Amino acid sequence: MKYKTTKIFLFSTLLLILFYNSLFSQVVADTFYVPNYPIPEIYYTDEAPELPDNVWNHKLKYFPDSIVEQLGSTCGQTSGIFNCLTYMFNRAYDREADSSNIFPPNYTYNQINQYHGVSTFDSWNLVKSQGHPSQLEYETINFYASMLNPDANADHFRNFWMQGYNNYYKSFFNRITNYHSLDVKTDEDLKILQYFLFNMFESNKDGGIAIFYTNPFSISDRFCTTMFPELYPNYPCAVIDTIYEYYRPTHSMTLTGYFHNDSVDFNGDGIISDTIDINGDGKVDFHDNEKIFWIVYDSKGQRPPYLLKYDVLELFWNQQVFFPIPDTTYSPELTFKIKFKHPERGDIKITAGISSDLESEKPEIEIDLPVFNFQGRDICFTGVDSLSEPDILEFGIDITDLKNYIPESDVYKVFLLIENEGTSSGELQKFSIMDYSHEEIIEYDIINTPVIIHSASNNYFSDEIYLESKSFNNHIQIEKLNRFAIPVAQSVEVPIIANFGSTPYEYTIINDNEYIIELSNKPFPSDENYHYDTLFTTFVTPDWNFSFSEMLWNSIKVTSTGAIYFDTDNLSFVELYPYQTAPKISQFYFKPFELDYPRGGQLPLSINITNDYLEIFTKIRYTMAYQTYLFKNESYTKITKDGVIETTYGDTISRYYIFPHIKTEYNKYLIPNIAEIPDTFNTVTFTTNPADSLFTIDENGVLTMQAVSEPGKYETYVLVRDADGQEFTKRIEVNVINENIIGKLYPNPTKDILFCDIYNPTEQNTTIEIFAITGQCVYKETTLLAAGITEHNFNTAQFGQGVYLLKISMGGNSQTQRFVVTK
Structure with a gap:
C-alpha cells in the first residue's frame, strides 16, 4: 500500500476570499510563471531606435472601435480578449478591427465560468488550445448592453455557449502560440516596455498592447484629474500615482501606450523632470520620473483612460504585464464533431485520448482540455432556457494536439471520453472525427444513433485512424511490445520499459474494482451532545491514517456538505503555463450529495474522531418546490481506519439529493440510477475490495503474473507516471497456452x-x-x-x-x- 502525505493549505480562507471577491472581479494566483518575451539584444544598447514622445495604440486601426463595459466578472476577458487579443491578431494580419475579427469578451468566460470570475490566463489557455470565435461566429448580443439595463439579456451574455460545429471550426484558426510577460520593476524594464508599445521590437511595425492585474483604482489612488484634450477630449483623465494593496489582485486592465506629461507636477516644485530626486531616497531612478504617463484602459465602458505615473507599474501584480502571441500559421488537422444533450453542463467533462494498441479499451494517453471540463455551471447545455432546445448543443473540439503525443506516424485508436458526474443522464446524439490533413476532408462517423450517457459514468468511443506525427513533445511512452505467451502452470515476469518523459517513473496496476457498494436501512444516529461548527470547509488530521483507494492519507478535507477530499498537493490556486505541460491532477473524494460545496455560504458541521473511525454529521440547507429547508439532520457519515465509508441519510432529505459516490484515480463508484432502485434504503456502504493478486508490479516496473492452470488470454492495465506527472497506460496481454496448437x-x-x-x-x-x-x-x-x-x-x-x-x-x-x- 502506498503512503500519501497531504500538504495542508489555508483552503477555507482562500475559498472565502474567492467567493466574496468573485462577486465583482477575478482572483489570480499567488504562485505564477509566464516566460518573459525574448528581447533582441540591440534594445539594450545605444543603437536601439529612438522612442517617440507618445504612443497611443488604442487609436490604431487594430484596436476595437469602442471600449466595452465588463458585465459581471468579465474584466479579464474584456482586457485580455476583447482589447488585447483583438488588437494583437489584427496587428499580426495588418487589418482594421470590425465584427469579423473582434473577439467577444464573454466566450471564454462563459465556457469556463464556475460561479466565479475567470482569469485572463485561463482564457488564453483556452485560446491556445481551441482558438477563439469572432463576434460574427459567436452570435452574441450587443456588447454595449449593461447588466443594469433592464433590456439586456443576461442569460445570453453570461451563460450562452456557441452553437454549431462550423462556428467552432472557424474559431480553431484563431489560436495563440504562447502568452508572455515583460517585467516592470526596474528602469531598464520600463524602457523595454516603451519599446514593446512602440514597435514590439520589430522595425517599421506598430507596437503591441498588454494586460496587467492589480486592484480596482480607488479615489485614494488618484493624484488628480485633469484635461488632456489631445488624448481624450471633453472629459478629464484621472492621474494615478499609487495603488492600494489588497490581499491579492482582483482586477484586470489594458496598457495601451504612454504619454508625454507636461502639465502634472508630482512634487510641486514647479519642474516636471526625470533628473531630480523627488522622493528623497538619495538616488534618481524611475521613481523620480514625472515626464511619462502610462495609458491604461479599464473595463468600465466609455470612460477616459487612466494616466499612471511612471513608477506605478512596479505595483502591478507579479511586477509584470502580459500579452498573447497569435499563431498566424495554424490550421486544425483533427477535430471532434459532437452533438450532445444534457440538462446540466457543469456535470460533463470531455477528454481526448489515443492508443497505439488497437485492441486496448482505454487510451494510452489522455489529454485534459480547457473546455467542456465540468465547466459552465449546472444549467442547460446551451446556457439559455428560452431557446427551443436548450439542452442540445452541436460543437467542435480541436484535437490536433494529439499528434504531438505520438513519436511516429501509424494507425492509432483515437478516443472520446465523456464523463458524467451528475444525477441526470445525457445523450450523445452524433459523434464523428474530422480529418483535415489530406487534400479531401475525411469524416469518420462513429455515432449516428443516440447513445445514453448514464449518470455518474465514464463512456469511451473510438475509431482507428492513420495519424502523422507532428512535433513530438517528449511525452512518456511505453514500448509497444505488450503481448506475451507462456505455458500453462508457469509464471512470467515482464519488464515494462518506459521511454521519454522525466525519470524516475512510478508504476501502478490499474484496479477498476476498488469498492463494493451495499444498500441497507439503518436508524439515523443521534447527534445529542455533539458540537456543531458553522463553516465552509475544514481539515481533519487524526492520530491514524485514512485508507482510501489503496493509499494511506494522514489528513482529509471535509466540507459542510459532508464531502471528503483526499487531497494530493493542492494546485487549485496555482496557475500553470502552458496548459499542455501541466500534470494531470487527480482528485480523490467521497461525496454524499451531488453538491461540491454548500451554495449560500457556511453550514453547520459536526466531526467526532475516535481511535478507530471518524464521524461527520451535516445539516444541509436546500430548496425544494420553492420551499427552503434549513439545518435539518441530513446525513451521518462514518469512515473507518480500514477504509469503509458509510452514510446514513435522515428522513428530511429529498431522494433527489441522495447521490453518494466515490472518485478514485481510476474510477467512479456510485449507487445505480435513482429510478432503478427501491425506496427502502437510507444507508449506503462502500467497502474496499482487495485487488486481484494475479498481477503485481514492483518499483522497477517488472510486472509479474502468477502461474495459472487454465489456458486463455489474461490482461491488465499498467499506468506509468513520470516525475512531471505525465501518464501513460499500457494494456498487457499474457496468453497462457498448453501443448496443443x-x-x-x-x-x-x-x-x-x-x-x-x-x-x-x-x-x-x-x-x-x-x-x-x-x-x-x-x-x-x-x-x-x-x-x-x-x-x-x-x-x-x-x-x-x-x-x-x-x-x-x-x-x-x-x-x-x-x-x-x-x-
Whole structure:
C-alpha cells in the first residue's frame, strides 16, 4: 500500500476570499510563471531606435472601435480578449478591427465560468488550445448592453455557449502560440516596455498592447484629474500615482501606450523632470520620473483612460504585464464533431485520448482540455432556457494536439471520453472525427444513433485512424511490445520499459474494482451532545491514517456538505503555463450529495474522531418546490481506519439529493440510477475490495503474473507516471497456452464460417491447411503469427457438405482436428 502525505493549505480562507471577491472581479494566483518575451539584444544598447514622445495604440486601426463595459466578472476577458487579443491578431494580419475579427469578451468566460470570475490566463489557455470565435461566429448580443439595463439579456451574455460545429471550426484558426510577460520593476524594464508599445521590437511595425492585474483604482489612488484634450477630449483623465494593496489582485486592465506629461507636477516644485530626486531616497531612478504617463484602459465602458505615473507599474501584480502571441500559421488537422444533450453542463467533462494498441479499451494517453471540463455551471447545455432546445448543443473540439503525443506516424485508436458526474443522464446524439490533413476532408462517423450517457459514468468511443506525427513533445511512452505467451502452470515476469518523459517513473496496476457498494436501512444516529461548527470547509488530521483507494492519507478535507477530499498537493490556486505541460491532477473524494460545496455560504458541521473511525454529521440547507429547508439532520457519515465509508441519510432529505459516490484515480463508484432502485434504503456502504493478486508490479516496473492452470488470454492495465506527472497506460496481454496448437474450434458443425484459436508459443511462420475427407487439399496459407493466442477464421461456404480436417503446422510440430460443414 502506498503512503500519501497531504500538504495542508489555508483552503477555507482562500475559498472565502474567492467567493466574496468573485462577486465583482477575478482572483489570480499567488504562485505564477509566464516566460518573459525574448528581447533582441540591440534594445539594450545605444543603437536601439529612438522612442517617440507618445504612443497611443488604442487609436490604431487594430484596436476595437469602442471600449466595452465588463458585465459581471468579465474584466479579464474584456482586457485580455476583447482589447488585447483583438488588437494583437489584427496587428499580426495588418487589418482594421470590425465584427469579423473582434473577439467577444464573454466566450471564454462563459465556457469556463464556475460561479466565479475567470482569469485572463485561463482564457488564453483556452485560446491556445481551441482558438477563439469572432463576434460574427459567436452570435452574441450587443456588447454595449449593461447588466443594469433592464433590456439586456443576461442569460445570453453570461451563460450562452456557441452553437454549431462550423462556428467552432472557424474559431480553431484563431489560436495563440504562447502568452508572455515583460517585467516592470526596474528602469531598464520600463524602457523595454516603451519599446514593446512602440514597435514590439520589430522595425517599421506598430507596437503591441498588454494586460496587467492589480486592484480596482480607488479615489485614494488618484493624484488628480485633469484635461488632456489631445488624448481624450471633453472629459478629464484621472492621474494615478499609487495603488492600494489588497490581499491579492482582483482586477484586470489594458496598457495601451504612454504619454508625454507636461502639465502634472508630482512634487510641486514647479519642474516636471526625470533628473531630480523627488522622493528623497538619495538616488534618481524611475521613481523620480514625472515626464511619462502610462495609458491604461479599464473595463468600465466609455470612460477616459487612466494616466499612471511612471513608477506605478512596479505595483502591478507579479511586477509584470502580459500579452498573447497569435499563431498566424495554424490550421486544425483533427477535430471532434459532437452533438450532445444534457440538462446540466457543469456535470460533463470531455477528454481526448489515443492508443497505439488497437485492441486496448482505454487510451494510452489522455489529454485534459480547457473546455467542456465540468465547466459552465449546472444549467442547460446551451446556457439559455428560452431557446427551443436548450439542452442540445452541436460543437467542435480541436484535437490536433494529439499528434504531438505520438513519436511516429501509424494507425492509432483515437478516443472520446465523456464523463458524467451528475444525477441526470445525457445523450450523445452524433459523434464523428474530422480529418483535415489530406487534400479531401475525411469524416469518420462513429455515432449516428443516440447513445445514453448514464449518470455518474465514464463512456469511451473510438475509431482507428492513420495519424502523422507532428512535433513530438517528449511525452512518456511505453514500448509497444505488450503481448506475451507462456505455458500453462508457469509464471512470467515482464519488464515494462518506459521511454521519454522525466525519470524516475512510478508504476501502478490499474484496479477498476476498488469498492463494493451495499444498500441497507439503518436508524439515523443521534447527534445529542455533539458540537456543531458553522463553516465552509475544514481539515481533519487524526492520530491514524485514512485508507482510501489503496493509499494511506494522514489528513482529509471535509466540507459542510459532508464531502471528503483526499487531497494530493493542492494546485487549485496555482496557475500553470502552458496548459499542455501541466500534470494531470487527480482528485480523490467521497461525496454524499451531488453538491461540491454548500451554495449560500457556511453550514453547520459536526466531526467526532475516535481511535478507530471518524464521524461527520451535516445539516444541509436546500430548496425544494420553492420551499427552503434549513439545518435539518441530513446525513451521518462514518469512515473507518480500514477504509469503509458509510452514510446514513435522515428522513428530511429529498431522494433527489441522495447521490453518494466515490472518485478514485481510476474510477467512479456510485449507487445505480435513482429510478432503478427501491425506496427502502437510507444507508449506503462502500467497502474496499482487495485487488486481484494475479498481477503485481514492483518499483522497477517488472510486472509479474502468477502461474495459472487454465489456458486463455489474461490482461491488465499498467499506468506509468513520470516525475512531471505525465501518464501513460499500457494494456498487457499474457496468453497462457498448453501443448496443443489448436484450441477452440467453433461452431462445429458450421455452415458459413469457422473460427479457430491457434496457440503459438513464439512468433513464427505457420502453415494452415484444410483437407477433404478424401485427402484433397482445399485450402492452404502460410502466415506469420504473433506469439500467443490468435483467432483465425475461414469461409466454409465455399466448401461442400461433409467432413474436413484442419491441419496447422509450426516449428516442426503440427496438429489436425476434424470439423463438419452442413448446408
